[in-house]
Amino acid sequence: MTSSLETTWAPRALSVLRIVAALIFFAHGTQKLLGFPASDMVPPPGSLPWIAGVLELVGGALLVVGLFTRPVAFVLSGLMAVAYWIAHAPQGPFPALNGGDAAILYCFVFLYLVFAGPGPWSLDAAMGRNGRSTARA
Numbered sequence: 001m002t003s004s005l006e007t008t009w010a011p012r013a014l015s016v017l018r019i020v021a022a023l024i025f026f027a028h029g030t031q032k033l034l035g036f037p038a039s040d041m042v043p044p045p046g047s048l049p050w051i052a053g054v055l056e057l058v059g060g061a062l063l064v065v066g067l068f069t070r071p072v073a074f075v076l077s078g079l080m081a082v083a084y085w086i087a088h089a090p091q092g093p094f095p096a097l098n099g100g101d102a103a104i105l106y107c108f109v110f111l112y113l114v115f116a117g118p119g120p121w122s123l124d125a126a127m128g129r130n131g132r133s134t135a136r137a
Contacts, residue, residue: 015119019064021109025076026060029053048086055079063113066122073113080107 031039032053043049059076062068080103088100095101118124 011120013119014116015066015121017109018066018069018113018119018122021106022060022063025056025106026064029055029057029060033057052079052083063110066118066124069118069122069124070114073110077107077110077114080104080110 027037030036032041032043032049034057035042041049043053055076056079059072059079062072063076084095084100084103084107088095088098088103091098091100095104117130122130124130
């Protein structure tokens with residue numbers, strides 16, 4: 001028997017996780033591409049950091065509103081895996097020391113969203129695209 005906590009609040013908590021993670025991720029894109037919050041790091045257009053900034057900005061915005069959640073989360077999970085192995089892992093084996101702990105966390109939160117979906121507070125859910133199959137396995 002499932003509790004009211006599980007059936008009522010777990011899906012809402014999934015939406016909150018998606019929104020909060022996406023807002024913080026989105027801020028990385030605004031910092032790289034728009035200079036807000038203020039940063040001296042403005043990558044040249046077409047560079048890998050610039051491409052990452054575009055994905056952070058656009059992908060973060062799509063995840064905030066919960067639109068195309070599963071494919072966007074899949075792409076962003078891959079982005080964070082690549083970012084970890086290119087930018088952080090060469091600096092040392094320990095994520096807490098090489099600065100890659102956030103990249104790993106984003107990678108796995110986004111990977112979770114690929115399978116869990118956007119939650120009820122999303123445009124995907126409002127449009128009936130929660131991604132759940134009606135077929136029984």
